[in-house]
Amino acid sequence: xxxxxxxxxxxxxxxxxxxxxxxxxxxxxxxxxxxxxxxxxxxxxxxxxxxxxxxxxxxxxxxxxxxxxxxxxxxxxxxxxxxxxxxxxxxxxxxxxxxxxxxxxxxxxxxxxxxxxxxxxxxxxxxxxxxxxxxxxxxxxxxxxxxxxxxxxxxxxxxxxxxxxxxxxxxxxxxxxxxxxxxxxxxxxxxxxxxxxxxxxxxxxxxxxxxxxxxxxxxxxxxxxxxxxxxxxxxxxxxxxxxxxxxxxxxxxxxxxxxxxxxxxxxxxxxxxxxxxxxxxxxxxxxxxxxxxxxxxxxxxxxxxxxxxxxxxxxxxxxxxxxxxxxxxxxxxxxxxxxxxxxxxxxxxxxxxxxxxxxxxxxxxxxxxxxxxxxxxxxxxxxxxxxxxxxxxxxxxxxxxxxxxxxxxxxxxxxxxxxxxxxxxxxxxxxxxxxxxxxxxxxxxxxxxxxxxxxxxxxxxxxxxxxxxxxxxxxxxxxxxxxxxxxxxxxxxxxxxxxxxxxxxxxxxxxxxxxxxxxxxxxxxxxxxxxxxxxxxxxxxxxxxxxxxxxxxxxxxxxxxxxxxxxxxxxx
RNA sequence: GCCGUCCUAGCUCAACGGUAGAGCAACGGUUUUGUAAACCGUAGGCUCCGGGUUCAAGUCCCGGGGACGGCUCCA
Numbered sequence: 001x002x003x004x005x006x007x008x009x010x011x012x013x014x015x016x017x018x019x020x021x022x023x024x025x026x027x028x029x030x031x032x033x034x035x036x037x038x039x040x041x042x043x044x045x046x047x048x049x050x051x052x053x054x055x056x057x058x059x060x061x062x063x064x065x066x067x068x069x070x071x072x073x074x075x076x077x078x079x080x081x082x083x084x085x086x087x088x089x090x091x092x093x094x095x096x097x098x099x100x101x102x103x104x105x106x107x108x109x110x111x112x113x114x115x116x117x118x119x120x121x122x123x124x125x126x127x128x129x130x131x132x133x134x135x136x137x138x139x140x141x142x143x144x145x146x147x148x149x150x151x152x153x154x155x156x157x158x159x160x161x162x163x164x165x166x167x168x169x170x171x172x173x174x175x176x177x178x179x180x181x182x183x184x185x186x187x188x189x190x191x192x193x194x195x196x197x198x199x200x201x202x203x204x205x206x207x208x209x210x211x212x213x214x215x216x217x218x219x220x221x222x223x224x225x226x227x228x229x230x231x232x233x234x235x236x237x238x239x240x241x242x243x244x245x246x247x248x249x250x251x252x253x254x255x256x257x258x259x260x261x262x263x264x265x266x267x268x269x270x271x272x273x274x275x276x277x278x279x280x281x282x283x284x285x286x287x288x289x290x291x292x293x294x295x296x297x298x299x300x301x302x303x304x305x306x307x308x309x310x311x312x313x314x315x316x317x318x319x320x321x322x323x324x325x326x327x328x329x330x331x332x333x334x335x336x337x338x339x340x341x342x343x344x345x346x347x348x349x350x351x352x353x354x355x356x357x358x359x360x361x362x363x364x365x366x367x368x369x370x371x372x373x374x375x376x377x378x379x380x381x382x383x384x385x386x387x388x389x390x391x392x393x394x395x396x397x398x399x400x401x402x403x404x405x406x407x408x409x410x411x412x413x414x415x416x417x418x419x420x421x422x423x424x425x426x427x428x429x430x431x432x433x434x435x436x437x438x439x440x441x442x443x444x445x446x447x448x449x450x451x452x453x454x455x456x457x458x459x460x461x462x463x464x465x466x467x468x469x470x471x472x473x474x475x476x477x478x479x480x481x482x483x484x485x486x487x488x489x490x491x492x493x494x495x496x497x498x499x500x501x502x503x504x505x506x507x508x509x510x511x512x513x514x515x516x517x518x519x520x521x522x523x524x525x526x527x528x529x530x531x532x533x534x535x536x537x538x539x540x541x542x543x544x545x546x547x548x549x550x551x552x553x554x555x556x557x558x559x560x561x562x563x564x565x566x567x568x569x570x571x572x
Numbered sequence: 573g574c575c576g577u578c579c580u581a582g583c584u585c586a587a588c589g590g591u592a593g594a595g596c597a598a599c600g601g602u603u604u605u606g607u608a609a610a611c612c613g614u615a616g617g618c619u620c621c622g623g624g625u626u627c628a629a630g631u632c633c634c635g636g637g638g639a640c641g642g643c644u645c646c647a
Binding site: 047048049050051136137138139140141144145146147150151152153155181185186192193194197245248249252268269271300302303304305306307308309312396397398401415418420447481483484485486511512513514515516517518519520521522523529531533534535543545550551 | 573574575576577583602603604605606607608609610620637638639640641642643644645646647
């Protein structure tokens with residue numbers, strides 16, 4: 001534990017001490033240090049809200065001045081239980097620690113005693129009283145299990161100095177300004193309506209962005225030998241029984257019940273349909289790897305409290321593909337997929353990390369096959385040289401997976417792409433191919449998405465670019481701003497030339513000052529504006545202004561078109 | 573789903589339990605403008621929905637919906 005963590009941990013004690021003084025019948029659970037501060041989970045007799053935090057924070061500062069050092073001492077189980085008489089949370093922890101035969105230690109500071117492993121600031125004087133503050137309350141299940149009681153979690157921010165605390169708050173405030181939930185509607189990309197929670201409406205400008213991403217995906221994958229399919233959105237229950245999703249996923253699917261023997265599940269994943277397409281005709285080893293891609297719309301009945309703008313939706317499309325390979329081809333194909341990942345993410349200039357998910361508690365198939373698959377993935381990951389983390393039990397029920405993770409504006413991590421290995425579904429669908437020796441063999445399926453879902457990816461890139469997209473993704477690439485309506489004819493001439501070059505443009509013909517037109521175009525994050533007045537008309541040029549950079553001076557029309565086309569085509 | 577908060581004009585926000593208001597946007601007019609907000613005017617409301625308390629509810633209470641921050645979940 002480093003020094004800052006020790007300070008944060010000490011402040012968690014202080015928080016609990018303040019709460020106990022103000023709310024004597026509150027019961028403490030646990031209170032660790034976290035990335036930006038600390039929290040303490042507490043069971044209150046009557047619920048508290050953010051409005052109660054100033055009072056608690058004031059009490060913390062009051063107690064703060066009376067504390068000096070944390071005194072630790074080892075105690076026996078009975079003493080520990082007595083100390084926390086009437087507190088079921090601490091009692092449970094004590095039992096557990098004692099059962100494991102570990103030491104029980106109590107730490108005292110001032111008149112406050114807590115069950116604790118240690119790791120505090122050497123003295124409270126190391127903590128600057130203005131370097132912490134309480135931030136918000138939230139609900140949290142005892143021991144992180146939703147079957148348990150819900151406690152109130154009080155979050156606090158803490159840093160070494162007041163300056164760092166302020167810097168952090170400024171950073172968060174700036175991040176909120178790039179929140180895709182605000183920028184999206186502002187830039188007229190998407191909206192939501194209460195009649196379809198979690199299901200975005202894509203507005204005309206958003207559709208351009210969406211389609212550009214799909215176009216890029218399609219171009220890249222066609223070159224790599226992928227073949228695109230489209231399959232039904234509604235499928236009878238029996239399809240999901242065959243795939244295994246009925247047992248594992250049905251409650252999270254939308255269902256269309258048309259009466260007895262006609263219950264359809266709304267497609268929540270593409271794999272079962274891809275299996276059907278593979279099995280549609282006899283396949284040979286010569287066909288493998290067979291790469292079937294699709295972007296059909298998916299619906300998942302995500303729990304209401306988990307919806308989050310575009311980052312967690314109920315309707316979305318994945319840049320999906322199912323690759324059927326022989327066991328020997330797994331390694332090479334994974335490497336090919338990782339190359340695509342690298343290519344995609346470097347285009348957007350985004351950082352990502354890999355995470356291996358291993359066998360979960362609920363799984364299909366035999367342990368031996370799983371172990372082999374996990375070992376293969378570990379080897380490929382090690383070879384990629386990118387470094388990765390492992391999340392035990394995070395695999396899908398049909399196989400282990402490698403996830404690509406990215407962070408949103410306020411630092412929350414989201415799963416984007418995922419590459420999953422599947423030995424189960426091909427068997428369940430009784431898929432086969434004829435091997436070189438004429439025997440029937442079962443293929444292995446690789447499920448893979450690179451963006452993840454288009455929706456989540458767009459959410460992330462809106463925040464990544466703060467809405468200021470590169471030219472190739474910009475819904476409007478050029479805005480033409482006439483200074484007066486005397487230039488109308490010339491403006492039309494320029495617009496026609498740009499349009500026939502395939503440039504997406506808008507003409508700002510409102511009766512407004514040029515200053516106002518520039519301001520509006522800047523706010524809409526349009527990459528280039530052409531200011532056209534008498535001077536430009538006479539010289540047959542355009543005055544180019546770049547988003548965020550200001551005036552670039554006059555340019556010939558053809559020169560400007562070439563510049564935009566180059567930027568757009570190279571996706572720079 | 574659970575805990576907490578929020579929902580007023582297209583947007584951002586006001587309004588002690590006592591006549592719902594401002595700025596921006598929209599629309600009409602004036603102005604014809606040179607690199608981030610011209611001026612004047614007009615219109616705009618089931619205050620999320622349903623019930624209740626009250627002489628009186630945007631405001632208080634109950635139920636529902638939706639959103640946000642967390643928790644849990646996440647193929």
